[in-house]
Amino acid sequence: xxxxxxxxGAPQSWFFEGVEKLMEIWFSSSAPDGPKKGANLIERxxxxxILTHVxxxxxxxxxxxxxxAYILSESSLFVSRERIILKTCGTTLCxxxxxxxxxxxxxxxxxxxxxxxxxxxxxFIKPDNQPHPYKTFQDETVYLDTIxxxxxxxxxxxxxxxCWYLYTLNHPxxxxxxxxxQPDQTLEILMTNLSVExxxxxxxxDEKGNVRNAAKFTEDIGISDILPGSKINSILFxxxxxxxxxxxxxxxxxxxxxxxxxxxxYVSFETNVIMKDYKELIGKVLNxxxxxxxxxxxxxxxxxxxxxxxxxxxxxxGYKRLDRQVAQLQDYSLWYSQLKKEIKNNGV
Amino acid sequence: xxxxxxxxGAPQSWFFEGVEKLMEIWFSSSAPDGPKKGANLIERxxxxxILTHVxxxxxxxxxxxxxxAYILSESSLFVSRERIILKTCGTTLCxxxxxxxxxxxxxxxxxxxxxxxxxxxxxFIKPDNQPHPYKTFQDETVYLDTIxxxxxxxxxxxxxxxCWYLYTLNHPxxxxxxxxxQPDQTLEILMTNLSVExxxxxxxxDEKGNVRNAAKFTEDIGISDILPGSKINSILFxxxxxxxxxxxxxxxxxxxxxxxxxxxxYVSFETNVIMKDYKELIGKVLNxxxxxxxxxxxxxxxxxxxxxxxxxxxxxxGYKRLDRQVAQLQDYSLWYSQLKKEIKNNGV
Numbered sequence: 001x002x003x004x005x006x007x008x009g010a011p012q013s014w015f016f017e018g019v020e021k022l023m024e025i026w027f028s029s030s031a032p033d034g035p036k037k038g039a040n041l042i043e044r045x046x047x048x049x050i051l052t053h054v055x056x057x058x059x060x061x062x063x064x065x066x067x068x069a070y071i072l073s074e075s076s077l078f079v080s081r082e083r084i085i086l087k088t089c090g091t092t093l094c095x096x097x098x099x100x101x102x103x104x105x106x107x108x109x110x111x112x113x114x115x116x117x118x119x120x121x122x123x124f125i126k127p128d129n130q131p132h133p134y135k136t137f138q139d140e141t142v143y144l145d146t147i148x149x150x151x152x153x154x155x156x157x158x159x160x161x162x163c164w165y166l167y168t169l170n171h172p173x174x175x176x177x178x179x180x181x182q183p184d185q186t187l188e189i190l191m192t193n194l195s196v197e198x199x200x201x202x203x204x205x206d207e208k209g210n211v212r213n214a215a216k217f218t219e220d221i222g223i224s225d226i227l228p229g230s231k232i233n234s235i236l237f238x239x240x241x242x243x244x245x246x247x248x249x250x251x252x253x254x255x256x257x258x259x260x261x262x263x264x265x266y267v268s269f270e271t272n273v274i275m276k277d278y279k280e281l282i283g284k285v286l287n288x289x290x291x292x293x294x295x296x297x298x299x300x301x302x303x304x305x306x307x308x309x310x311x312x313x314x315x316x317x318g319y320k321r322l323d324r325q326v327a328q329l330q331d332y333s334l335w336y337s338q339l340k341k342e343i344k345n346n347g348v
Numbered sequence: 349x350x351x352x353x354x355x356x357g358a359p360q361s362w363f364f365e366g367v368e369k370l371m372e373i374w375f376s377s378s379a380p381d382g383p384k385k386g387a388n389l390i391e392r393x394x395x396x397x398i399l400t401h402v403x404x405x406x407x408x409x410x411x412x413x414x415x416x417a418y419i420l421s422e423s424s425l426f427v428s429r430e431r432i433i434l435k436t437c438g439t440t441l442c443x444x445x446x447x448x449x450x451x452x453x454x455x456x457x458x459x460x461x462x463x464x465x466x467x468x469x470x471x472f473i474k475p476d477n478q479p480h481p482y483k484t485f486q487d488e489t490v491y492l493d494t495i496x497x498x499x500x501x502x503x504x505x506x507x508x509x510x511c512w513y514l515y516t517l518n519h520p521x522x523x524x525x526x527x528x529x530q531p532d533q534t535l536e537i538l539m540t541n542l543s544v545e546x547x548x549x550x551x552x553x554d555e556k557g558n559v560r561n562a563a564k565f566t567e568d569i570g571i572s573d574i575l576p577g578s579k580i581n582s583i584l585f586x587x588x589x590x591x592x593x594x595x596x597x598x599x600x601x602x603x604x605x606x607x608x609x610x611x612x613x614y615v616s617f618e619t620n621v622i623m624k625d626y627k628e629l630i631g632k633v634l635n636x637x638x639x640x641x642x643x644x645x646x647x648x649x650x651x652x653x654x655x656x657x658x659x660x661x662x663x664x665x666g667y668k669r670l671d672r673q674v675a676q677l678q679d680y681s682l683w684y685s686q687l688k689k690e691i692k693n694n695g696v
Contacts, residue, residue, distance in 0.1 A: 141508050152671075155503045158518075160489050170506075323500075325675040 017124055018259030018266030020075050021094035021134065022087045024118040024186070025101060027111035028177045036110040038081030040068050046108070047077065050100045054086070054093050062233035062245060069245035069253060071235050076245055076255045082111065087270070089257065091130055095119065095140065098147055113177045116331070117148055119167040122190050122295055125264055137165040156325050156336035157295065164190075164295055164336055171330060179331050185300040187278055189269040191291030198290045199260035202242040212236055218244055226284050227254055227273060248273065267291065274305060279314055286316065294319065294339040301332045318342055365472055366607030366614030368423050369442035369482065370435045372466040372534070373449065375459035376525045384458040386429030388416050394456070395425065398448045404440050410581035412595035417603075419583050419591050424603045426593070430459065435618070437605065439478055443467065443488065446495055461525045464679075465496060467515040470538050470643055473612055485513040504673050504684035505643065512538075512643055512684055519678060527679050533648040535626055537617040539639030546638045547608035550590040560584055566592055574632050575602055575621060596621065615639065622653060627662055634664065642667065642687040649680045666690055 029035040040063075047070065048058055056074040063069075070077040074092045078085040084101055088094040105111040119140070124130060133139035141153045144167055152170040157163035171178045201221060206212050214234040218224055224232060227246060234244035242258040254271035269285045278298065286294065294316075319339040327334045377383040388411075395418065396406055404422040411417075418425040422440045426433040432449055436442040453459040467488070472478060481487035489501045492515055500518040505511035519526045549569060554560050562582040566572055572580060575594060582592035590606040602619035617633045626646065634642065642664075667687040675682045 137507070145508075151508060153507045154505075155507055157502075159485070159501045159503055160493075160499060321676075323675070323677070325673060327673040328669075328671070 013263070014261075015126060015129065015264060016090060016259055016261065017126060017129060018089055018257065018264065018268070019122050019124050019190075020087045020089045020257065020268055021092070022118075022120050022188075022270070023085070023094055023098065025084045025098070025114060026116040026180050027082045027084075027105050027109075028113045028115040029109070029111050030113060030177055031110055035082070037108070038066060039084060039105050039109055039111070040066050040079050040081055042079065042104065042108050044070075046104060047079070050097050050104065051077075053096045053100060054088055056088055056090075056092050059235060060233055062231060062247060064231045064247035065249065065251075067247050067251060067253060069233060069247055069255075071233060071243050071245055075243065075257050078245070078253050078255075080251050082115075083251075085253075087255065087257075089259070091134075093131065093134075095133070095143060098144075102147075114148065114169070115178055116180050117167075117169050118299075119144060120188075120297070121165055123163050123165070125192075125266075137167075140165075141167055152329070154327060154329075154334075156297070156327065156334070157323055157338055162293065162295055162322075162338055164297055166334070168329060168332075180301055181303065183274065183301065183304040184272065185274065185298065185304045186270065186272050187281070187299075188295075188297045189282060189285050190295040190297075191267040191269075191286075191289050191293070192265065193292030194260070194265040194267060195290035195292075196262050196265075198288065199258070199262070199265055202236070202258045202260045203240040204236045204238045214242075217242075222288055223256065226269075226281070226288070227271070230254065246271075250274070276305060279316075282314065282316060286319070290341075292341045294337075296335075296337045296339070298335040299332055361611070362609075363474060363477065363612060364438060364607055364609065365474060365477060366437050366605065366612065366616070367470045367472050367538075368435045368437045368605065368616055369440070370466075370468050370536075370618070371433070371442055371446065373432045373446070373462060374464040374528050375430045375432075375453050375457075376461045376463040377458050378460055378525055379458050382458075383430070385456070386414055387432060387453050387457055387459070388414050388427050388429055390427065390452065390456050392418075394452060395427070398445050398452065399425075401444045401448060402434070402436055402441050404436055404438075407583060408581055410579060410593060410595060412579045413597065413599075415595050415599060415601060417581060417593035417595055417601060419581060419593055423591065423605050424593055426601050426603075428599050430463070431599075433601075435603065435605075437607070439482075441479065441482075443481070443491060446492075450495075462496065462517070463526055464528050465515075465517050466647075467492060468536075468645075469513055471511050471513070473540075473614075485515075488513075489515055500677070502675060502677075502682075504645070504675065504682070505671055505686055510641065510643055510670075510686055512645055514682070516677065516680075528649055529651065531622065531649065531652040532620065533622065533646065533652045534618065534620050535629070535647075536643075536645045537630060537633050538643040538645075539615040539617075539634075539637050539641070540613065541640030542608070542613040542615060543638035543640075544610050546636070547606070547610070547613055550584070550606045550608045551588040552584045552586045562590075565590075570636055571604065574617075574629065574636070575619070578602065594619075598622070624653060627664075630662070630664060634667070638689075640689045642685075644683075644685045644687070646683040647680055 056072045058070045060071040067080045074090045075087040133143040150170045153167045214236045218234045230246035232246045244256045246254040252273045259266045267289050320342050323338040325336045404420045406418045408419040415428045422438045423435040481491040498518045501515045562584045566582045578594035580594045592604045594602040600621045607614045615637050668690050671686040673684045
């Protein structure tokens with residue numbers, strides 16, 4: 001490791017936690033004529049104010065139909081009519097935004113109910129580097145329980161190795177305001193131990209020292225081809241690292257974030273695109289980034305066309321399954337799979 | 349609560365943790381002609397010595413074919429040729445027996461390999477009452493990792509409500525000594541918030557103050573009918589509480605433990621009986637004990653006839669499903685389900 005940081009007199013190796021905290025909030029309104037406006041019409045500076053509590057900034061934005069996608073200094077924010085997705089990496093304070101978001105959408109749009117809520121993340125590489133309450137998922141659960149009520153939290157995968165945590169709501173009763181009554185599904189592919197060859201391209205400057213154009217880079221490297229026809233906004237960080245947001249019709253989005261340092265390489269892919277079968281999409285993503293270890297989650301609600309149980313049996317060529325789990329929650333089904341790259345006979 | 353205990357000057361309500369720590373160990377031998385003898389032939393006093401480390405005692409024993417079942421002051425011990433099951437409740441130190449068991453079966457029988465290992469339990473009602481390392485499952489995992497290697501630990505159900513923890517081995521490679529190569533399955537029904545009416549019968553003396561005969565009680569109350577044809581050993585504790593062990597051919601066992609105090613009522617049912625469909629058995633058990641809340645787990649290895657996936661869809665009349673999960677581990681599949689008694693329209 002070439003970059004060192006001196007803290008308290010002792011040299012500390014440079015480290016960045018690529019693993020994101022991911023919060024998805026759905027709102028509804030009890031007003032007879034519904035909300036005053038969609039959350040996507042809230043002005044940018046109001047989100048910037050909220051993000052000061054998270055310790056991150058808006059770097060760029062893109063609009064498409066009823067969605068606004070912001071690239072943040074640490075990951076992404078997606079705002080649509082009734083859904084907010086805040087995904088932040090590093091040591092940011094993602095959850096601290098929650099009370100301010102609830103207040104903002106109430107004041108601006110008249111959303112008075114959190115219809116559904118999901119907070120999820122993979123286990124951190126270095127949990128002790130995180131500020132409170134992010135050191136343990138138990139602490140995050142306690143923190144969220146001070147804001148929301150009737151929660152259910154889960155751990156999928158191996159608690160003492162790679163795992164994926166989820167905090168969601170356990171609705172006490174069925175009311176028309178509660179739950180997401182439109183098809184909703186989220187696929188996440190969280191990749192670690194990536195191929196150095198794939199990763200070394202994700203730098204601001206090319207081999208000759210020229211600053212790369214992020215949009216052209218996104219096309220050249222093949223990311224645009226993952227979901228063709230998308231409106232894309234991307235950024236290359238200085239000296240290295242990459243983020244992109246993609247928007248499609250019907251409130252569909254996708255997002256990729258790359259941390260390339262070999263000691264803590266991490267790439268996340270997330271989307272809500274509607275597909276009956278994600279096999280081809282998963283293959284494209286894994287082929288591009290060549291990770292050694294992959295955690296995948298697929299979330300689909302009861303009105304989604306995607307049947308999580310079918311995905312349970314997806315075989316990914318070149319990868320060995322370490323774990324797979326299916327959980328049936330109140331309105332959602334959830335699939336988790338942990339894969340490891342197969343070592344070929346010649347040891348490569 | 350009528351019974352109080354004074355500790356550190358402050359009155360403490362009487363409490364007993366019925367939730368058991370359950371350890372199942374399978375052994376194999378690398379000797380060309382196999383083990384010298386089965387673990388079931390180890391003398392009783394040697395187990396009694398080991399149980400001093402656990403802080404419990406043998407109260408009674410029963411033999412059937414290659415199995416010996418001991419009723420303990422806190423739950424049960426089953427010893428067969430190559431499998432040891434130690435299940436202990438209260439504040440006992442179940443895991444502390446592990447190094448002594450490994451040594452004993454090596455010295456006595458020539459078993460030199462832990463072929464497979466499972467430690468599981470429901471979340472404790474009062475974890476802070478437990479001695480180290482039982483206060484958290486993370487601590488139990490760390491403790492077991494000092495004895496065993498290459499582990500995988502899981503949490504099924506809701507981490508912040510009712511859940512079920514499992515620690516098992518993640519075999520680094522396939523050798524003929526590793527894993528269980530015979531059909532193996534375990535069904536557990538863990539019941540809380542039991543019907544006071546069902547529970548009040550589990551006392552040493554009947555309404556007239558006469559000491560009950562445990563064997564007759566086991567028949568009269570209908571427990572014998574759960575798995576007819578079993579050899580049964582049962583005990584009624586003074587003043588209340590009940591334990592039974594049942595043995596059947598082909599290494600099959602079942603066991604029930606009852607903690608009846610309404611403030612912390614808990615009943616566990618566990619068996620490895622081979623059945624294609626456990627629906628009728630589950631119905632019999634729930635009908636007998638009438639619990640409000642039920643956690644069920646079904647574990648089956650790849651050579652078991654029982655297909656865990658089919659059980660995923662079991663509907664239990666009168667109960668509402670809160671959670672269900674399926675996990676596919678290395679050699680085993682695991683099903684978890686959390687049920688709650690449905691409240692009828694008339695509020696009963």
